[in-house]
Amino acid sequence: MSLSKQHELHSRRRGRNIGVGLVLVALIAIVFGLTVVKVTRGDYETPATQTVTQ
Amino acid sequence: MSDTSINTRACSTEHEAQFGDYFALLKPRVMTLVVFTAFVGLLAAPAPVHPFIGFCAILFIAIGGGASGALNMWYDADIDAVMKRTQRRPIPAGKVTEGEAFAIGIALSAFAVVFLGLATNWVAAGLLAFTIFFYVVIYTMWLKRWTPQNIVIGGAAGAFPPMIGWAVATGGISVESVLMFCLTFMWTPPHFWALALFMRKDYDNADVPMLTVTHGRPATRLHILVYTALLAVLAVAAGFTQIGGPVYLAVAITLNALFLRGAIRIWRRDEDMAEADNYLAERKFFKLSLLYLFAHFGAILIEAGIDKLGGLA
Numbered sequence: 001m002s003l004s005k006q007h008e009l010h011s012r013r014r015g016r017n018i019g020v021g022l023v024l025v026a027l028i029a030i031v032f033g034l035t036v037v038k039v040t041r042g043d044y045e046t047p048a049t050q051t052v053t054q
Numbered sequence: 055m056s057d058t059s060i061n062t063r064a065c066s067t068e069h070e071a072q073f074g075d076y077f078a079l080l081k082p083r084v085m086t087l088v089v090f091t092a093f094v095g096l097l098a099a100p101a102p103v104h105p106f107i108g109f110c111a112i113l114f115i116a117i118g119g120g121a122s123g124a125l126n127m128w129y130d131a132d133i134d135a136v137m138k139r140t141q142r143r144p145i146p147a148g149k150v151t152e153g154e155a156f157a158i159g160i161a162l163s164a165f166a167v168v169f170l171g172l173a174t175n176w177v178a179a180g181l182l183a184f185t186i187f188f189y190v191v192i193y194t195m196w197l198k199r200w201t202p203q204n205i206v207i208g209g210a211a212g213a214f215p216p217m218i219g220w221a222v223a224t225g226g227i228s229v230e231s232v233l234m235f236c237l238t239f240m241w242t243p244p245h246f247w248a249l250a251l252f253m254r255k256d257y258d259n260a261d262v263p264m265l266t267v268t269h270g271r272p273a274t275r276l277h278i279l280v281y282t283a284l285l286a287v288l289a290v291a292a293g294f295t296q297i298g299g300p301v302y303l304a305v306a307i308t309l310n311a312l313f314l315r316g317a318i319r320i321w322r323r324d325e326d327m328a329e330a331d332n333y334l335a336e337r338k339f340f341k342l343s344l345l346y347l348f349a350h351f352g353a354i355l356i357e358a359g360i361d362k363l364g365g366l367a
Contacts, residue, residue, distance in 0.1 A: 012070055019073030030110055034173055037106050 075149040079127055079158060080120025087347070088119035088215045094351040095219025095234055098297060098358040103174075103223045110173045111222040115215055118166035118182045122189040122211070125159035128152050129194050137256040159190075170222075178221040185214040202268040209242030210235075216351070230296045237292060237350060240285040244278045244317065245343040251275070251320070252333035252340070275321045278339075282317035286310035289350060299357040306353070309346050316342055 010017075038044055092115045096108055103111070127134065127145055131152050134140035144150035163186050171179030193208035201207075213235045220231035250257055250266045251274060257264040265274045289310050293303035316339040323335060 016071070016073045016076075019077075030113070030169075033106050034110060037104055041104065 071144065071149045071154075075144045076154075076158060078144050079124040079150060079155050080117075080162075081123035081126075082120075084123060084212075085116050085120050087212065089116045090348065091234070091238060091351050092116075092215035092219035094355045094358075095216030095231060096222050097219075098216075098230065098234075098354055099220045099223030101223040101225075107173055108222070111170060111178070112219070114166045114170040114173065115182060115218050115222075117162050118170070118186055119215065121159050121162035121166060122186040123159075124155050124162065125186075125190045126194045128155040128159055129190070130198070131155075133260045133262060136260045137253075139253055139256055170218075174222045175225045177225050177227075178218050181214060181218045181221055185211055185218065188214070198262060200263065202263050202265045204263065205246045205265075206243050209239050209246075212242055213238035233292050233295060233297055234351075234354065236288055237285075238347065240281065240288055241343065241347055243281045244285065244313075245340065245347075247274050247278050247281075248320065248336050248340040248343065251328070252336040271325055275323070279317045279321040282313055286314050297354050297357065299360065301356045301360070302350075302353040304353075305349050309342075309349055313339075313342060313346055 089112055093112055096103060096111065127143055130140075131145045134143050135146040140146065145152055145155055163183075167179050167183045167186070170182050189208070189211035193204065193211055197204040197208050216234035216238070217227060217231045220234070221227060247265060250264045251271060257267050265277060269277075289306045290303070292298050293306050298306075316335065319335045320339055328336060
């Protein structure tokens with residue numbers, strides 16, 4: 001069977017696969033967004049920065 | 055593995071689960087209550103929260119609530135298959151296996167708690183973890199099949215979200231958040247007992263010791279009245295505290311008068327009267343109970359908005 005040919009399994013699980021894909025994209029967006037917010041607010045400082053400020 | 059074996063296995067699943075079936079494991083309708091009350095707790099708190107962190111916090115609380123719903127469906131699959139109200143859930147419908155529900159529940163619980171802790175604080179994450187534990191272990195595994203007080207004590211699980219929302223903002227627990235907890239806690243028994251009255255045979259068949267089964271329907275009607283009266287006192291009294299105000303008081307007085315009237319109607323009826331109109335009063339009371347909770351928390355939200363606008367002026 002050729003890999004490029006659409007198997008019946010793919011069409012049957014299309015909705016599920018799209019759903020899982022969207023969840024993964026949302027997870028990336030959330031982690032990225034949280035990182036941006038936390039870093040720009042100054043929640044996390046590197047040890048070097050802390051030494052300078054001291 | 056050959057192509058043939060893949061094909062045979064794939065085609066053997068008669069009702070293949072779609073994404074929506076897995077989502078249904080999270081009890082989306084219960085999730086709306088969790089999201090809304092947690093949102094109110096978050097916004098009513100005196101400390102500001104970054105909008106994106108607030109959004110993520112509500113999302114993680116919703117996922118945690120949904121995960122406990124999936125674990126509840128995993129453990130209660132035998133009961134759900136017997137009860138008419140729950141027969142279409144993904145496990146009894148044969149769309150999702152018990153093992154899948156368990157795996158999804160455990161994975162999402164861990165994800166929600168860890169991410170809430172990392173995004174906000176560990177008091178909020180701890181409260182979320184305790185809520186999941188309380189709903190799954192204390193309520194689902196223990197109380198539900200053991201005592202007619204299942205819904206009274208188990209109601210605590212549904213009452214925690216506003217406290218978690220408050221903890222997200224403040225990092226702690228206070229009188230105001232406990233009051234919001236009490237409001238949902240006291241509302242749960244009359245809400246579910248009304249449902250148990252008009253779902254009639256469901257709980258009998260499933261052998262769940264609901265009050266209607268163990269103490270009979272007249273006793274359940276009396277219990278609804280007593281709990282509604284206690285709830286009315288608490289709900290109106292909350293209007294004179296930090297979370298209350300004129301808008302909240304107006305909503306509370308109106309809705310508690312209507313709720314109390316509904317409870318008195320239910321108490322005065324017997325089974326013959328109820329069967330004659332297909333449990334109309336009980337169904338109306340159940341519908342009103344949904345509006346009741348959303349309106350009370352909506353009023354708390356409005357009062358918080360008024361306070362914040364007043365602080366800015």
